[in-house]
Amino acid sequence: MRCVVVVLFDGVQSLDVTGPLEVFAGANRTAPATYRLITASPGGKPVRASCGLMLVPDEPLEKTKTAHTLVVPGGEGTRDLDPDVVTWLRERAPEATRLVSVCTGAFLLAEAGLLDGRRATTHWRTCDTLAKRYPQIDVDPEPIFVRDGPVATSAGVTAGIDLALALVEEDLGREVALSIARHLVMFLHRPGNQAQFSTQMAAQVADRAPLREVQRWIVDNPRADLSVEALARRANLSPRQFARAFAAEVGRTPGRYVDAVRLETARRVLEESDESVDRVARRSGYGTTEAMRRAFVRTLGVAPGEYRQRFSTRR
Numbered sequence: 001m002r003c004v005v006v007v008l009f010d011g012v013q014s015l016d017v018t019g020p021l022e023v024f025a026g027a028n029r030t031a032p033a034t035y036r037l038i039t040a041s042p043g044g045k046p047v048r049a050s051c052g053l054m055l056v057p058d059e060p061l062e063k064t065k066t067a068h069t070l071v072v073p074g075g076e077g078t079r080d081l082d083p084d085v086v087t088w089l090r091e092r093a094p095e096a097t098r099l100v101s102v103c104t105g106a107f108l109l110a111e112a113g114l115l116d117g118r119r120a121t122t123h124w125r126t127c128d129t130l131a132k133r134y135p136q137i138d139v140d141p142e143p144i145f146v147r148d149g150p151v152a153t154s155a156g157v158t159a160g161i162d163l164a165l166a167l168v169e170e171d172l173g174r175e176v177a178l179s180i181a182r183h184l185v186m187f188l189h190r191p192g193n194q195a196q197f198s199t200q201m202a203a204q205v206a207d208r209a210p211l212r213e214v215q216r217w218i219v220d221n222p223r224a225d226l227s228v229e230a231l232a233r234r235a236n237l238s239p240r241q242f243a244r245a246f247a248a249e250v251g252r253t254p255g256r257y258v259d260a261v262r263l264e265t266a267r268r269v270l271e272e273s274d275e276s277v278d279r280v281a282r283r284s285g286y287g288t289t290e291a292m293r294r295a296f297v298r299t300l301g302v303a304p305g306e307y308r309q310r311f312s313t314r315r
Contacts, residue, residue, distance in 0.1 A: 001036045002171070005067035005096075007108075008041035008057050009085050011077025014049035015157050016102040020071050023164035026180035031172050040064045042084040050076040061088050069167065070096040073160070074103030074123070086111045098167065101153045102160030109153070110134040118148040123156035128251075142299070206249040210235040215250065218258055222265045222285035226258045262286060263295055270308040277304050 004024050006017055017039070024035045041047050044060030061084070070093055089112040093099055101109050106122040109115050110130060119138040122130050127141035140146055145154035145163040154163040161184070169177035206212045214235050218226055231254055232242035246254045266284035269275060278289050281304075286292040289304070296304050 001033055002068035002097075003036045003038065003065070004069045004071065005038045005040055005064055006071040006073065007061065007085060007089075007105075008039050008047045008055055008073075009077050009082050010047045011050050011075050011079075012047060012055070012073050013075030013103060013157060014051050014053050014055070016073030016075060016105065016160050017049070017055065019158065019161040020073075020100075020102065020164035022184060023161055023168060023180055026183055027168045027172060027176060029183075030176050030179055034172065035069075038064065038067075042082065042088075061085070064092075066092070066095040068096065069098045069100060071160075072099075072101045072105035072108050074101070074105040074107070074156075078104040078107045081108060081111050089114065097150065099151045100160075100163065100167070102163070103154065103156045106130060106153045107133075109151070110137060114151065115153070118151055119146050120148065120151070120153040121146045121155055122153060125156075206246070208245070208249065210237070211246055211249055214246070215257070218261050222258075222262050223283065224285070226254075226285065228254050258285075259295065263299055266292055266296070266304065267307065267311075270304060271311050277308075280304065 004021075006021060008017065021037055021039075024037055027034050038059065039055070039057045040059050040061040041055075041057040042061050044057055044063075046054050046056045048054050072089065085108060089108060093109070093112065093114055099109065099114060101120075101122070103123050104126055106115065106120055107126075107130065110120075110133070115134065116136045117138075119140055120130075121127065121140050121143055124141050127139050130137065131139040143155070144159040145152060145166070152163055152167070154160050165177045165181060168180060206215060214231050217224075217234060218231070224230075228239045228243050231246075232239040235242050237245065243254055246257070250257060252260070262285045266280055266286070269280045269283060270277075273280075275283070277292070281287065281289045281292040284292065286295065293303050296302060296307060300307060302310070
């Protein structure tokens with residue numbers, strides 16, 4: 001039996017806790033006695049979740065034995081990291097076979113030094129903060145979860161369910177994971193390389209009005225000429241001045257911003273319409289289906305047609 005331990009603390013996000021637990025509990029209904037589920041908090045004291053829900057742990061964190069899968073949830077409580085939790089993680093977490101964080105739980109792992117030299121993710125709103133505070137971590141803001149060896153980190157809230165399903169699939173097979181997803185009335189079983197919702201649009205907003213106007217123009221006109229020269233003319237700047245100012249204020253080069261906008265546009269159209277892939281490519285500014293295919297495979301790991309099969313909301 002695999003022991004799954006979920007760490008509790010004041011200010012934890014309740015869904016970060018219950019989401020993965022429901023997945024593992026669902027696996028037990030299909031394959032009895034696969035997982036032993038334990039919740040633990042410092043001192044074994046009840047904790048109040050960020051939504052106000054009171055959670056009563058099974059045991060004190062200090063007395064918790066080695067876990068097969070150790071789950072560290074996030075929530076408002078990670079803004080002021082509990083030193084007792086961090087110390088326990090630093091000392092005991094390396095004993096776990098799999099170490100998992102949900103949402104901002106990555107900050108607890110990072111503070112304990114458990115993400116050093118690894119690729120990781122967290123909620124897209126806090127990815128920049130994680131990267132700046134812990135420069136030794138390779139923070140990837142795009143996917144809904146990242147696996148680097150025995151350590152897995154996931155994006156905001158419900159992404160923890162997707163990660164738990166992936167772990168169950170690893171343990172018990174795809175059919176069991178899909179059965180749990182159906183039981184939970186989940187529309188999708190999303191793979192880890194599925195981008196976080198609107199992550200591409202999470203770039204900084206430029207300080208200067210002309211650059212903000214260019215950002216809006218790009219989003220509204222993905223089919224237009226979006227070369228640096230054309231965009232610079234709209235901002236009344238030289239191409240060199242524009243490229244430097246845009247990168248400094250938006251946090252990414254004009255080319256990367258355009259790429260992200262076009263990919264976001266194509267994803268949305270594929271999800272929400274029945275338009276042909278060729279038409280989606282033209283509408284999104286790629287020009288050809290092959291250009292769009294390369295962008296999808298490079299960023300999401302799937303071709304446009306497969307993406308639509310997985311994520312269409314019209315099915």
